[in-house]
């Protein structure tokens with residue numbers, strides 16, 4: 001059994017699974033339930049001067065009957081008084097000393113930051129997380145993403161925190177920015193101990209076509225919300241990797257955004273996360289989902305012969321290069337397994353209309369493919385014209401049957417050649433330009 | 439006077455005949471619609487004789503465009519609602535669905551089709567387009583069954599006049615009078631007729647062509663004729679006792695169920711049905727549902743040789759209908775002029791009676807389901823030169839449905855020898871498309887998918903046989 005425990009900037013956690021700051025970490029009652037279910041840590045719902053929320057607050061993206069593929073909220077930070085939150089943190093910490101509690105904070109002035117950090121430490125928090133990410137409500141007041149979008153301000157506030165904190169300071173970044181490395185470097189420069197990301201993405205999920213009001217409707221009007229849930233995972237992974245691979249930052253990362261399963265968690269870890277945080281999936285399914293995460297990750301590590309989560313961390317990072325350093329001479333093509341093909345022709349139409357017109361529909365007899373599922377007289381089979389396939393993957397992504405279309409390597413005997421090398425070669429006259437695609 | 443009498447009271451009879459394939463609730467339909475892969479050049483379309491764009495309408499259901507889904511269906515098949523209920527989908531569209539191959543669970547195309555069209559049928563909203571141009575050409579359709587309805591609807595949509603002559607009180611043919619009640623109530627067929635009437639088709643019911651109106655008069659008055667007269671009477675057994683009052687033909691028994699309140703339908707306590715095609719199964723199932731103590735199929739061949747679909751057979755068995763194979767009727771027995779039993783002989787593997795094997799089965803109601811005769815005699819009286827094919831089918835050009843007599847078209851059971859409602863509609867539609875071409879000189883290009891090899895375009899519109907026709 002692999003060791004799931006982690007050490008995040010000096011904070012020990014029995015596993016990498018933390019509840020992200022949000023409604024599931026709003027109270028002592030919920031934290032007890034989270035820890036009972038097996039979560040390693042909770043990032044408390046952001047504490048600040050208590051605010052007032054609106055009703056309603058959430059909306060979601062539904063896709064082909066699947067609920068909450070993406071999730072959107074116009075909620076603010078905790079609407080409970082700071083003293084209530086700190087009192088409950090103490091209560092939870094006393095009962096669960098081996099688990100991690102991170103106090104998420106959002107205040108304005110240097111004095112307030114100092115005060116709230118002190119109160120967090122007094123309550124027994126293991127770390128603080130500065131919420132520089134909330135995209136709505138707070139930024140209008142010069143907090144949240146208004147801070148997170150301005151590297152200079154991040155550096156200043158990170159500095160205010162670092163100058164007093166005895167526990168690690170985590171800076172939580174907003175994705176609503178062009179280059180997330182900039183705020184990451186600012187956090188580092190300000191003295192932060194770690195970075196967490198992503199917070200939610202500016203969004204409008206849908207428009208009610210009867211009332212012409214986007215959801216969620218607050219008495220017939222709405223506002224920009226924050227987007228999260230499964231749909232944002234690719235964006236989050238990209239940003240996590242950007243931070244983790246930046247040589248100037250080099251800080252522990254807590255990965256957040258769209259995590260639902262052990263596999264999602266493992267991917268975040270492979271891209272450099274030490275801990276991972278989950279909000280929407282818990283809001284949708286409850287704390288119990290951590291059981292699959294722990295079991296799945298553990299079995300996965302075992303299957304790879306890895307002793308600990310640490311061994312997985314960052315394993316995919318070296319494989320992400322800038323585009324110009326990839327091998328121009330590598331080639332792959334699509335290969336169809338006719339024992340699996342059911343004849344939906346989706347690969348054909350995708351390649352025909354959306355890619356490179358190289359999957360023909362042909363007579364299976366003429367092709368010499370024998371029996372197969374749904375192989376009927378009058379029913380064609382798709383055939384890849386190998387010489388025209390550019391290996392884009394589209395058909396294999398579209399195919400509804402597992403392992404039916406495989407992308408296979410083409411042995412072309414060519415040496416590795418990057419775009420950069422190619423450019424240089426052409427410029428120096430040692431290499432012929434590759435003719436453009438006809 | 440027969441000794442048959444109604445068995446079940448009203449409520450029980452209705453309950454027993456409730457439809458076996460209930461309607462989808464809206465979320466159920468969307469969930470199912472979302473499962474569809476939206477295949478390209480989809481095999482299910484090829485397997486539908488009317489070539490409905492199945493993935494197209496299914497995705498419209500999924501995308502909250504139910505009206506558009508109904509439009510897609512009814513444009514291709516004006517009887518799309520009844521077909522959704524009565525088609526043997528397992529051997530047509532659903533039998534070709536690729537999800538059978540992936541998950542052993544094809545899309546429930548029939549129920550989705552019904553879901554999409556139910557509302558239109560209820561509200562009477564007209565969703566299919568009718569051409570604003572009027573050609574002034576008039577076509578007479580003899581017989582008001584699915585074949586004529588398919589043809590007439592397509593004709594008026596294309597801008598021609600269509601007049602349907604039907605000898606019965608209501609149009610719809612077997613769709614109104616013959617489909618097993620638990621599959622579809624006659625009201626549904628009549629609602630479809632009403633929709634078609636609203637499109638502009640004229641119906642003249644209660645007119646038996648040949649008797650009440652001479653064919654020559656029709657030929658004078660109309661530019662073309664479509665023969666959609668279906669099949670004739672049930673075949674006779676030619677054994678003693680056949681004319682006893684408790685001996686009926688299956689088609690007549692089923693027609694009674696459709697023309698009077700269920701609680702007044704008369705039947706015996708112990709019903710035997712002769713034959714084992716789909717009609718026999720429908721008859722035995724309905725007799726059992728309406729309260730017969732026993733309902734038994736007697737068939738001269740083996741279980742393997744029956745022509746009924748496997749799923750129909752399974753349905754009847756699940757209702758505790760009984761089956762006796764390899765027996766042939768010798769004589770229907772009587773007591774005081776009423777049926778009291780049937781004498782049977784065991785048969786050999788060639789379905790020939792084995793001498794000395796005779797035995798008797800008690801029964802008080804005999805229903806014959808031995809197939810319907812063709813209308814050769816009538817047809818030859820009307821058109822002495824009409825070419826008839828094997829078994830008395832009207833010979834037609836498979837691409838146009840035109841008979842050997844120019845301007846006379848035929849489709850449905852009369853031309854194909856007896857198939858399904860959907861085939862009748864497809865053939866009627868095909869005739870209409872060709873009539874349109876002869877009237878206007880312009881060919882209608884049916885909605886075509888593109889590149890299926892081996893099949894010349896245009897296709898996807900009922901021009902070709904189903905791809906997969908196996909259980």
Ligand SMILES: Cc1cc2nc3c(=O)[nH]c(=O)nc-3n(C[C@H](O)[C@H](O)[C@H](O)COP(=O)(O)OP(=O)(O)OC[C@H]3O[C@@H](n4cnc5c(N)ncnc54)[C@H](O)[C@@H]3O)c2cc1C
Pocket residue numbers: 524525526580581582583584585586603604605606609610611612613616617618621645646647648666667668669689692716717720849850851852856857858859860862
């Ligand atoms: C018992 C039974 C059950 C069936 N169940 C199914 C099923 O579940 N699913 C399915 O798809 N198919 C089923 N079928 C087959 C289907 O009903 C037929 O294939 C279809 O109805 C054929 O349509 P049609 O228009 O050719 O003929 P019909 O439906 O037979 O219509 C012919 C019409 O012409 C009229 N007519 C005849 N002569 C004249 C005349 N001289 N003047 C005026 N009118 C005339 C008749 O009264 C009748 O209304 C069943 C058939 C039977 C017998």
Ligand SMILES: Cc1cc2nc3c(=O)[nH]c(=O)nc-3n(C[C@H](O)[C@H](O)[C@H](O)COP(=O)(O)O)c2cc1C
Pocket residue numbers: 020021022023045046071072073075076077078104131133134172198199200227228229230232256257258259277278279280281
């Ligand atoms: C309803 C809701 C409220 C949230 N409140 C906070 C908050 O108070 N502070 C904070 O830092 N992030 C907050 N978040 C952001 C989450 O912590 C997390 O960064 C984001 O939802 C992405 O993760 P997910 O896809 O697992 O939900 C909130 C998210 C949601 C859905």
Ligand code: SF4
Pocket residue numbers: 333334350351355356357358359384388389390391392393394395396
């Ligand atoms: S990989 Fe791309 S180019 Fe090649 S067959 Fe598939 S879709 Fe076409």
Ligand code: SF4
Pocket residue numbers: 336340341342343344345346347348382398399400401404405
């Ligand atoms: S997408 Fe896959 S299953 Fe469908 S036709 Fe292509 S190879 Fe076959």
Ligand code: SF4
Pocket residue numbers: 344473474475476477480481482483492493496534535536537545547
């Ligand atoms: S074959 Fe099945 S999955 Fe494919 S389009 Fe038709 S119904 Fe949908």
